[in-house]
Amino acid sequence: MKECPECKVWNQDDEESCTACGASLGSVESVSLKEGESPVPETNDVVENMFSDKNKPSISYSEKYKTARMIGQLVSGVGWVAVAICAIAFLMALVNSMDHHRSIAPAFLVLSGVVPGLSMVLLGQITQAIVDSADHLKEMLEIIKSKNKTGFTM
């Protein structure tokens, strides 16, 4: 089969000029097609390719970033535990100070211990946010790449 360079109509190999528009097919290379095969990709095939291209990277990237995300969750989890322990210690110190009619200032010193805990929570959240945005960015780039591959433009 020969595809007309002018109107994209498929012509038989022995045709010298296009049966539709009459353009010369002399320089057009013949393409052999299997029985029943469509010269133009079916719309369904294109849609299927788009979906498979879209699904593949999102799965692999999620796997790649899973560990980093888990570390972020672990860090913020440990941070929350540290904050909780400090809060309890603060309340106990506060109650103890008041019971013995002493200054409650030392209790607030204990409360300052939540700072490293909260820092860990923050660090963990930031790590997760960075991992998530890097993950999504890679996904988007992969989708754009696969779209260009299949001839789609943004």
Ligand SMILES: [Zn+2]
């Ligand atoms: Zn033609």
